[in-house]
Amino acid sequence: MLAVCLALAVCLALAVAALGWWYNTITVSSVVVEEGECFVKLPYETIVPLPEDVTVEWSRCAPEPMRVHEYCNGNNDLVGQDEFYCDRTEMEEEPLKTRDLSLTLRDPCYRDSGTYICTVHKDREVWTQKVVRLRVNVPQEVVEVGDRAKCVTLPFKTRARLPADATVEWKCFELSNSSTVHVYQNGQDTSEGQHSSYRGRTKMRENPLQAGDLSLTLINPSHEDIGAYTCTVERDGDVIWKRSVRLKLKGF
Incomplete structure (x- = not known):
């Protein structure tokens, strides 16, 4: 009888311990x-x-x-x-x-x-x-461009809801250098900070944040444009979205 009581006491103690473990273990x-x-x-x-x-x-x-x-x-x-x-x-x-x-x-x-x-x-x-x-x-997309292409599009489409007051910035990274390619801010394109080699050669669609299409069109691409491009969407200093696209010469 004593053995049975001890066994029941042990089982009860284990049950209580298990319950406590459930409640306190993350x-x-x-x-x-x-x-x-x-x-x-x-x-x-x-x-x-x-x-x-x-x-x-x-x-x-x-x-x-x-x-x-x-x-x-x-x-x-x-x-x-x-x-x-x-x-x-x-x-x-x-x-x-x-x-x-x-x-x-x-x-x-x-x-x-x-x-x-x-x-x-x-x-x-x-x-x-x-x-x-x-x-x-975030997968890196690869876009190929031919020698005589008049333009090339770096794609970035999302189904997510984008805040209207966000800033969209496209940059090109090559080795340790980075150049600002295009900036969309306060509801419009801006040339502030844009590298001189891209001025007059980039464009985005109208209302890109509302459409969820942040793709960038690069006009008259050349060998100098080959490299890795990153698009970041920022709001109040926080990076909300990010996309990477590598532009390479067709056949290489």
Whole structure:
């Protein structure tokens, strides 16, 4: 009888310890996706029993803090969501019942790379947490141009929503040198800082941020234009999007 009681006591102690482990252990996952994919899933399936009145909150802590998605009282609450994630996040149906708290992020782009935390809490008490490190790879496109081409287009199209007050800058990198090729700022093209060799030879489409088409057309390309080009979209000093294109001579 004493042995049975001891066995039950040990089982109870292990159960309590396991419950405490569920509540206090933070698991970490890493996800890698290519920019241009339709969506990416930040996974989180928990074994912790979840009551219906807890809040599930997805946030990003690095490189800059943002509120990504919140689920509470049986509904998605996106009032405090950062505008960068507007219309791009979704959770599974009835996540508290299925214990699948995964978050789907549509149209992943360069700026989405970072560290995300899913926190389940109630009355300021944290029930469980999960950390997901997301890396969005930006592929380098290769564009070939012929000797007698009158123009060539360096492509950059995105389905993501771009802020109207962002600055678009195309640069050419060759060895340790970089040259400003084209700048779009305050709703218009500007020649400020543009390298003299590109003046009068570059153009972008009208309203590129609204159209999501930041492609650059280079007029009368020559051998001197061959190299690696990078387009960055910045807002308030933060790089939001980035794309790299290598221009090479056809046949080489």
